[in-house]
Amino acid sequence: MSKVTVLGAGAWGSTMAQVLSDAGNHVLVWGRNQEIVNEINTSHTNRKYLDENVLPLGLSATTNLSEAFEYSNIYVLAVPAQTLRENLKSWKPLVDSDATYISTLKGIEVSTLSRMTEIVHEEMNTENVALITGPNLATELILRQPAGAVAAAPTKILAEKTLKLFATPYYRVYTSTDVLGCELAGAIKSVIALAVGISIGMGFGENTQAMLITRGLNEVARLCAAHGADPLSAAGLAGMGDLVASCGSPLSRNRTFGEVLGRSGSMAVAREHVAKTVEGVASSNAVLEIAHRVGVEVPVIEAVADVVAGTISPSDALDRLMEITTRAENFIR
Ligand SMILES: NC(=O)C1=CN([C@@H]2O[C@H](COP(=O)(O)OP(=O)(O)OC[C@H]3O[C@@H](n4cnc5c(N)ncnc54)[C@H](O)[C@@H]3O)[C@@H](O)[C@H]2O)C=CC1
Ligand SMILES: O=C(CO)COP(=O)(O)O
Structure with missing residues (x-):
């Protein structure tokens, strides 16, 4: 069991947070929208993105970046691909230097043609970057319908660590070193x-x-x-x-x-x-x-x-x- 911070409170950040919570982790979600954060903390829903689905009661959210980065040193990235670099730049003073980053994003940065894990390498100066990807529509996974994904990392150890963080009885995670x-x-x-x-x-x-x-x-x-x-x-x-x-x-x-x-x-x-x-x-x-x-x-x-x-x-x-x-x-x- 680990403490994990999910950065992004949209459809995917909230769904990943539920999976991580179901996998036995303590999870804090950071979102920039105060109303959504309040809703997650009080009624345990995120109606804008996930209709009436009730999120795990132990899941909490914050708009406070210092709180988000102090909470853990495992950061799951769930913001839009085109904003990731500016987000990382603004977060850099707050992050743990030994942090592990796990990208869930599926885009390429337009201005540099960089992949998301490359952006994390460049901005955070770390090799500790994994990604989790696969056929995972948020609206199905939030209902805990059976699904599979691949955790890819430069080392088998990091890929295995990522698998263990996310694997639940309904979410089968395989590993790969082909990031x-x-x-x-x-x-x-x-x-x-x-x-x-x-x-x-x-x-x-x-x-x-x-x-x-x-x-x-x-x-x-x-x-x-x-x-x-x-x-x-x-x-x-x-x-x-x-x-x-x-x-x-x-x-x-x-x-x-x-x-x-x-x-x-x-x-x-x-x-x-x-x-x-x-x-x-x-x-x-x-x-x-x-x-x-x-x-x-x-x-x-x-x-x-x-x-x-x-x-x-x-x-x-x-x-x-x-x-x-x-x-x-x-x-x-
Ligand atoms: N929704 C899905 O089924 C899946 C989505 N993904 C990936 O997850 C990533 C995020 O997508 P979703 O959560 O689905 O999108 P979304 O549109 O549901 O949510 C995006 C979130 O990012 C926030 N955001 C927007 N601009 C921001 C900024 N400048 N700084 C910080 N936060 C900002 C929004 O407020 C919102 O909370 C995408 O790369 C997508 O491909 C991956 C697998 C499944
Ligand atoms: O990545 C996804 C499914 O695996 C989500 O797909 P869309 O971003 O097209 O909704």
């Missing part, structure tokens, strides 16, 4: 879920979705291989697992955003409809640039990045995808 592959897979799935959503919004069915998911998986594997990561991470929970969950579920915010975008053709309408964290929108161009940097072709990701940028319509993007000359269907090439 790069697992993290890239998590960021890319957000983009592929947008592609699938767009196709649904355009009125297409399962065949189109299956093609986008499978070719999207291929893009994950090729990007992993080109970066020296294990391409087989693409076939695990972080890759295929998360693609199945996010692309297959109307609960995915990325898929839902894509659906509205595919139907309306308007980013403004989609933003209005899904006023939540939609990592694939912010990250699609960054993922594309990462691919271009290593010379990997990623047509599905490119189509999404162009639609999000407004340089091509959803239907022209799909036409473009369908016109690409097909080759042998190798998994990694």
